[in-house]
Amino acid sequence: MAGRLLGWVVYRSYVVLPAVCALVWAIARRNPYIILGYVACVPWGLLHLAAAREMLGTLPSYYAFPYMFASLWPLIGLLVQQRHNGEERSVFEPVCGFALLTAASFATSQYQHNPTHIDLPAGFVSPPSISRQAATDRGLERLAGAQELGTTLVDQSVLALVPELYRAGNVLSWGSHGVPDSIIYFATGFESDLAREMAAQAGLERVYEILDTQIRVATNRRIEGLEGLIERTLRK
Numbered sequence: 001m002a003g004r005l006l007g008w009v010v011y012r013s014y015v016v017l018p019a020v021c022a023l024v025w026a027i028a029r030r031n032p033y034i035i036l037g038y039v040a041c042v043p044w045g046l047l048h049l050a051a052a053r054e055m056l057g058t059l060p061s062y063y064a065f066p067y068m069f070a071s072l073w074p075l076i077g078l079l080v081q082q083r084h085n086g087e088e089r090s091v092f093e094p095v096c097g098f099a100l101l102t103a104a105s106f107a108t109s110q111y112q113h114n115p116t117h118i119d120l121p122a123g124f125v126s127p128p129s130i131s132r133q134a135a136t137d138r139g140l141e142r143l144a145g146a147q148e149l150g151t152t153l154v155d156q157s158v159l160a161l162v163p164e165l166y167r168a169g170n171v172l173s174w175g176s177h178g179v180p181d182s183i184i185y186f187a188t189g190f191e192s193d194l195a196r197e198m199a200a201q202a203g204l205e206r207v208y209e210i211l212d213t214q215i216r217v218a219t220n221r222r223i224e225g226l227e228g229l230i231e232r233t234l235r236k
Helices: 001-012 013-031 034-042 041-051 064-084 092-102 129-146 156-161 192-202
Strands: 153-156 181-188 204-211 215-219 229-231
Touching: 001 013, 001 204, 013 034, 013 064, 013 092, 034 041, 034 064, 034 192, 064 092, 129 156, 129 204, 156 181, 181 192, 192 215
Parallel strands: 153 181
Antiparallel strands: 181 215, 204 215, 204 229
């Protein structure tokens, strides 16, 4: 447990550093309201420190979600406290404090759990253009109903955007699927290597893309007539 806790300090700084900042803030202002959000998360933290599975003990990915709400609490808590006490103080301090905690959560180490390989924090301030997002949405909707693709598998990135258009049997994994006719994936998605490897094993040698998107379709069929779908000469 001590080793796991040390690992949190080193590898989960987006949890620990904002908590430390909130504690310093609470001590400086002599106001326990500020730190209550993190106090409420102590049982969650202890549960994971004592978890039998090593994966849970390292608090990866979404397992740390309560601490996101904990960092929001100083902003909400101080505003609630001011209203309860009938104070007419400026909201400048709680807003700035919340901004500081948010900034501290981005002080990440190079070993953060980042399976999608997002460039942090730059990825949050450079989203795809509206036109590219629209092209991606339209492309995924067209592909989901395309009979030309035959038996189709999709990676988790595709599934996350259009979960209503696919069933569990269409999800790409190392499990047994038979031999698919097509695999739809994102070129730089976190499962792109898996998609390419399975496509190679299934003999899906044609690769198409939806114009102006990261969508790729590996298939054993020659596809014509789908708007925006073009064949690539090199697999990427």
